[in-house]
Amino acid sequence: MFLSMIASKIRSYLRYRETVRELSRLTDRELDDLGLSRSDIQYVARTHATA
Amino acid sequence: MTIAPIHIVGGGLAGSEAAWQIAEAGVPVVLHEMRPERGTDAHKTESLAELVCSNSFRSDDSSSNAVGQLHWEMRQLGSLIMAKGDAHQVPAGGALAVDRDGFAAAVTAALEAHPNVTIERGEIAGLPPADWDKVIVATGPLTSPALAEGIRSLTGAGELAFFDAIAPIVHFDSVDMDVAWFQSRYDKAGPGGTGADYINCPLDRDQYEAFIDALLAAEKTEFKEWEGTPYFDGCLPIEVMAERGRETLRWGPMKPVGLTNKHNPTVKAYAVVQLRQDNALGTLFNMTGFQTKLKYGEQAAIFRMIPGLQNAEFARLGGIHRNTYLNSPELLDPQLRLKADPRLRFAGQITGCEGYVESAAIGLLTGRLAAAERLGRPIELPPAATALGALVNHITGGHIVTIDEGPRSFQPMNINFGLFPPIEGVATQGPDGKRLKGPAKSLARKQALTARAKVELDGWIGEANAQAAE
Numbered sequence: 234m235f236l237s238m239i240a241s242k243i244r245s246y247l248r249y250r251e252t253v254r255e256l257s258r259l260t261d262r263e264l265d266d267l268g269l270s271r272s273d274i275q276y277v278a279r280t281h282a283t284a
Numbered sequence: 285m286t287i288a289p290i291h292i293v294g295g296g297l298a299g300s301e302a303a304w305q306i307a308e309a310g311v312p313v314v315l316h317e318m319r320p321e322r323g324t325d326a327h328k329t330e331s332l333a334e335l336v337c338s339n340s341f342r343s344d345d346s347s348s349n350a351v352g353q354l355h356w357e358m359r360q361l362g363s364l365i366m367a368k369g370d371a372h373q374v375p376a377g378g379a380l381a382v383d384r385d386g387f388a389a390a391v392t393a394a395l396e397a398h399p400n401v402t403i404e405r406g407e408i409a410g411l412p413p414a415d416w417d418k419v420i421v422a423t424g425p426l427t428s429p430a431l432a433e434g435i436r437s438l439t440g441a442g443e444l445a446f447f448d449a450i451a452p453i454v455h456f457d458s459v460d461m462d463v464a465w466f467q468s469r470y471d472k473a474g475p476g477g478t479g480a481d482y483i484n485c486p487l488d489r490d491q492y493e494a495f496i497d498a499l500l501a502a503e504k505t506e507f508k509e510w511e512g513t514p515y516f517d518g519c520l521p522i523e524v525m526a527e528r529g530r531e532t533l534r535w536g537p538m539k540p541v542g543l544t545n546k547h548n549p550t551v552k553a554y555a556v557v558q559l560r561q562d563n564a565l566g567t568l569f570n571m572t573g574f575q576t577k578l579k580y581g582e583q584a585a586i587f588r589m590i591p592g593l594q595n596a597e598f599a600r601l602g603g604i605h606r607n608t609y610l611n612s613p614e615l616l617d618p619q620l621r622l623k624a625d626p627r628l629r630f631a632g633q634i635t636g637c638e639g640y641v642e643s644a645a646i647g648l649l650t651g652r653l654a655a656a657e658r659l660g661r662p663i664e665l666p667p668a669a670t671a672l673g674a675l676v677n678h679i680t681g682g683h684i685v686t687i688d689e690g691p692r693s694f695q696p697m698n699i700n701f702g703l704f705p706p707i708e709g710v711a712t713q714g715p716d717g718k719r720l721k722g723p724a725k726s727l728a729r730k731q732a733l734t735a736r737a738k739v740e741l742d743g744w745i746g747e748a749n750a751q752a753a754e
Contacts, residue, residue: 261598265698267376
């Protein structure tokens with residue numbers, strides 16, 4: 234139980250990092266096209282990781 | 285009494301929206317589209333309002349995003365483009381993205397079905413015939429050469445650019461003024477200037493060398509086939525200058541002469557980057573002489589190496605591409621009519637706005653202005669604090685004329701909060717009584733700007749309706 238909770242925390246952290254990395258690589262113009270600004274990246278990644 | 289029709293040249297987003305607005309106002313309209321009779325390098329179908337690049341109308345958030353606010357305003361004004369965009373939406377997170385075939389087919393069908401709209405296929409080669417007394421030109425960046433030549437004959441050479449070098453534009457409030465300072469070289473006051481018109485960012489020798497290394501190592505964009513035109517003289521990209529020699533920039537746009545660092549008066553900078561005010565509001569500054577074709581992703585990182593710009597936010601990045609657009613602040617009157625021939629109005633990208641939504645928005649406004657003029661009830665322009673007003677202000681008046689001699693400085697731009705007049709009295713504390721900082725402060729400012737825009741737009745619509753009822 235405890236272990237699976239840890240594992241899921243780690244998985245969601247990895248998913249968070251992955252999203253941040255992918256979005257950070259986009260240009261401002263590409264982000265704009267997605268309806269995001271650079272300052273939204275961490276927020277979007279957090280929501281995505283916990284969803 | 286029959287009303288004479290208004291002619292529109294070009295069935296893209298701007299032309300389609302203008303046609304819809306005119307038809308809805310009860311005025312007949314003839315929409316001329318050269319496809320399929322004559323194709324372009326970018327279009328694939330014969331539909332009106334074909335999206336040639338992305339399928340995204342960008343953020344739909346009308347409370348904290350400038351293009352989202354423009355969406356909101358256009359919906360309030362009965363925009364065909366927004367209605368069909370909404371109807372053919374595809375999932376895209378915070379963005380409004382559309383099914384491009386469904387969208388274009390729906391716009392085409394709506395216009396074909398409207399009793400006041402006639403669609404004529406065929407190229408308008410050269411200037412529109414003299415017996416068309418009201419014309420909207422919405423031919424976009426791929427304006428056919430014959431028409432471009434016709435426009436040029438009215439406006440004079442050089443007023444219709446085909447090929448452009450663009451320097452990045454920075455939001456003033458993101459420049460670190462503890463590092464940078466205001467001063468013109470030799471404190472020279474130009475026309476309308478004070479002698480302290482430029483922002484100066486100092487580099488020491490190591491910073492300069494590191495900056496040159498980064499420029500030389502960075503990825504450049506390659507030109508597409510139809511963009512293979514030579515550079516304008518005096519408009520060399522900075523990375524090309526750097527390739528000619530490591531010292532070239534220091535003797536060119538980064539010359540450190542005639543300047544004294546206010547923060548450190550005894551030390552002479554090794555090189556200086558100057559930023560020049562770009563709009564009348566003083567919220568945007570362009571990087572003087574920094575036209576570039578570096579990849580977008582590289583630009584922000586490299587330019588943030590410059591002291592003072594370490595946190596710079598860019599209203600637009602630099603680029604070089606083929607483009608046909610008017611030097612609108614010089615050539616158009618506030619109602620978007622050509623000063624040299626007022627029967628011609630302009631709309632869309634050719635006026636110097638950028639982006640699908642912006643083009644359609646200017647089409648919407650031009651259509652309303654032309655229809656009102658035809659019906660003999662001229663309307664006021666939208667207030668400057670609305671997104672629509674901010675955009676049209678950028679095109680026809682908000683941009684200040686460059687202080688120095690040189691290539692013209694008016695550049696196509698997307699809608700952004702830097703084009704809105706500054707706002708006073710934004711809440712500085714959150715609901716918990718703590719002082720807002722950083723992103724929270726910026727969000728509060730954006731929300732205040734869009735809230736003000738919504739009130740102003742509603743007021744403008746109310747006035748226009750009252751006028752129409754008289």
